Amino acid sequence: MNKILKSYLWLFPISGSVIISDRVTKNLVTQNLAFGELWSPWTWLTPYARIVHWYNTGIAFGMFQGQGMFLTVLAIVVAVAILYYYPKFTGKDWILRIALGMQFGGAVGNLIDRLTIGHVTDFISIGNFPVFNIADMSITVGAGLMILGVWWNEIRGKESKLLDG
Numbered sequence: 001m002n003k004i005l006k007s008y009l010w011l012f013p014i015s016g017s018v019i020i021s022d023r024v025t026k027n028l029v030t031q032n033l034a035f036g037e038l039w040s041p042w043t044w045l046t047p048y049a050r051i052v053h054w055y056n057t058g059i060a061f062g063m064f065q066g067q068g069m070f071l072t073v074l075a076i077v078v079a080v081a082i083l084y085y086y087p088k089f090t091g092k093d094w095i096l097r098i099a100l101g102m103q104f105g106g107a108v109g110n111l112i113d114r115l116t117i118g119h120v121t122d123f124i125s126i127g128n129f130p131v132f133n134i135a136d137m138s139i140t141v142g143a144g145l146m147i148l149g150v151w152w153n154e155i156r157g158k159e160s161k162l163l164d165g
Contacts, residue, residue, distance in 0.1 A: 007086070026123070029053050037052070049124075049126050051125065055117075078103070093153065099142045103139050106136065110135045
């Protein structure tokens with residue numbers, strides 16, 4: 001039992017931080033801004049960055065709008081897959097472990113919205129980029145770290161082969 005818990009040592013603090021940050025920020029937005037309302041601390045900043053209460057029934061960049069049930073099932077499958085595969089990565093794969101923690105937290109953060117209110121609350125608006133949230137950011141950064149981790153493991157594997165033979 002202790003070995004199982006130890007294998008998840010970093011998953012839960014990382015994903016928990018993402019989920020808590022996501023929930024707190026979404027609650028702040030929904031409690032303080034009407035749907036579609038915009039807030040920016042300085043008018044000169046508004047064209048570049050602002051907070052806007054928005055929602056999304058699809059995924060990032062507005063794709064798959066109205067596919068709530070499919071996306072809910074997909075988020076559950078991704079979360080379960082991460083829970084299954086996470087312990088298979090060793091301590092040497094720390095980049096991949098952080099990436100999976102971020103992706104798990106982001107998937108669960110948006111899944112909570114889908115299950116409780118039927119859509120995902122978005123609020124970070126930068127330039128003309130689609131509006132997003134902390135969970136989306138975590139999934140995206142986690143995907144980038146995943147690519148970096150796989151690349152790093154590939155380099156490490158090649159170096160090991162060179163040293164061995």
